[in-house]
Amino acid sequence: MSTAHKNLSDFNHTNIPPAAGIRVGIVVAEWNVEVTAALRDGAVKTLLACGVTESDIIVVYVPGSFELTYGAQLLCEDKTIDTVICIGCVIQGETKHFDFICDAVANGVTNVSLKYNKPVIFGVLTPNTLEQAQDRAGGKHGNKGDEAAVTAIKMAQLKKSVKTRMMNA
Numbered sequence: 001m002s003t004a005h006k007n008l009s010d011f012n013h014t015n016i017p018p019a020a021g022i023r024v025g026i027v028v029a030e031w032n033v034e035v036t037a038a039l040r041d042g043a044v045k046t047l048l049a050c051g052v053t054e055s056d057i058i059v060v061y062v063p064g065s066f067e068l069t070y071g072a073q074l075l076c077e078d079k080t081i082d083t084v085i086c087i088g089c090v091i092q093g094e095t096k097h098f099d100f101i102c103d104a105v106a107n108g109v110t111n112v113s114l115k116y117n118k119p120v121i122f123g124v125l126t127p128n129t130l131e132q133a134q135d136r137a138g139g140k141h142g143n144k145g146d147e148a149a150v151t152a153i154k155m156a157q158l159k160k161s162v163k164t165r166m167m168n169a
C-alpha cells in the first residue's frame, strides 16, 4: 500500500532478478476500467522494462474483481505460464459488497496460488474513493501495476532458484 513515505512505482531495476524467459499471465477486471486499464499498462510497461518479452505476456479480461480468481485459475492451468497478476479495483460503497468481494478475491488468489504452486499476485486496489484509486494507478502515489509486476518477477525467480537449489542438493 502506498503511504506518504512509499511510492508504489519506487523500485530500483538493478535489484530485480533477470526476467527474460518468464511467462506472465495478467487477469484484468473490467469494473472501474479507467483504473484497471492504467494498472494493466503499468504492469506491462514494467515487465517489458525488466526484460520480459511481449509474446510472454498474456492478458485476459473478466467482468469484475470477483471473477479474478477464476481467471487466474484458467491461466494457472496453462503449464507454460510461470506467474499470474490479478488486477482489479474495488471501491468502498455503501453496501457490504466491498467486504464480500475483497475477502473473496484475497482468499481466492491465495488458494489458486497454493493449488497450482505458482505465484499469483494481488494487484487489487481497495480504496475509499475513485480519486484514491487514480492516485495509485499512475497518479501521485505511483502505479500499483508496477509493484505487482516487480512482485511477480521476484516470486517467479524465487521459485526457479529454490527448485534449482533442490535439484543440486
Ligand code: RBF
Pocket: 029, 030, 031, 032, 063, 064, 065, 066, 067, 088, 089, 090, 091, 092, 093, 095, 097, 101
Ligand atoms: N467489481 C469490481 O471489480 N469493483 C467494484 O467496485 C465492484 N462493485 C460492485 C458493487 C456491487 C453492488 C455489485 C453487485 C458488484 C460489484 N462488482 C465490482 C462486480 C463483482 O466483482 C462481480 O463482477 C459481480 O458481482 C458478478 O459476479
